[in-house]
Amino acid sequence: MNANVRYQDFFHGVFTWISGLCDAGNRGTLDDIHRFWAADARIITCGHVRAAGVEELRKHFGIYPQQYEAVEIREPYCTYLESGDEVVIEYDILIRGRRHEGAPDGTDADRQEFRVMAIFSITDGKISEMRQVTGVKAGDA
Template sequence: MDANVRYRDFFHGMYTWISGLSDAENHGTLDEIHRFWAADARIVTCGQVKASGIEELRKHFGIYPQQYEEVEIREPFHTYLDSGDEVVIEYDILIRGRQHEGAADEGDAQRQEFRVIAIFSVTDGRISEMRQVTAVKAGDA
C-alpha cells in the first residue's frame, strides 16, 4: 500500500457517511459515529471548538437531518496529503438547507457552497481531531 494514501478509503467512507446524515430516513447513521471518530475527538472550525467528545459530536452531526436537505462533499478532493497519522484534505462542500414552515420559497438561496481545508489527526484508526477552515465559494474554480 502506498504510504501517501493509506487513509484515503477511510476518509472517502467518512465523507460518504456525513453526506448521508441529511437523509431523515437514515435514523441509525449516528450509531456509526464510532467507526470514524474517537471517543474524545474534537472538531475545531476557524479556531473555535465546535464539538469535543462523542456526545458533542453526536449533537453536532445530529442536526443534519433537521437543518440540511442535502450535504455533498465533492470528490475528487482538490488536495489530499497523507503523512503518518496526519491527513490534509482540501475539498468543496455543497449544503442545501431545509425549507421551514412559513418560509418563502427561496429556491437556490438555501444552497451554499464552501471550500474547506481540513487537517485530521488519526489515532488508533479513528479521527482524534479535525481542524478546519472554511470559506464561501464565490465563483472560484
C-alpha cells in the same frame, strides 16, 4: 496499496457517512460515530472547538437531518496529502438547507457552497482531531 494514501478510502467512507446523515431515515447512522471518530475526538473550526467527545459529536451531526436537505462533499478533493497519521484535505462542500414553510419555490437561496481546508489527526485508525477553516466559495473554479 500505496503507503502514501493509506487513509483515502477511510475518508471516502467518512464523507459518504456525513452526506447520508441528511436523510431523515438515516438517524440511526449517528451510531456510526464510533466507526470513524475516537471517543475523545474534537472538531475545531476557525480556532473554536465545535465538538469534543462522542456526545458533542452526536449533537453536532444530529442537526443535519433537521437543518439540511443535502450535504455533498465533492470528490475528487482539491488537495489530499498524508504524512504519517496526519491528513490534509481541501475540498468543496455543497449544503442545501431544508425548505421552510413560506419559502419561495424554485430558488437556490438555501444553497451554500464552501471551500474547506481540514487537517485530520488519526489515532488507532479513528479521527482524534479535525482542525478546519472554511470560506464561502465565490466564483472560483
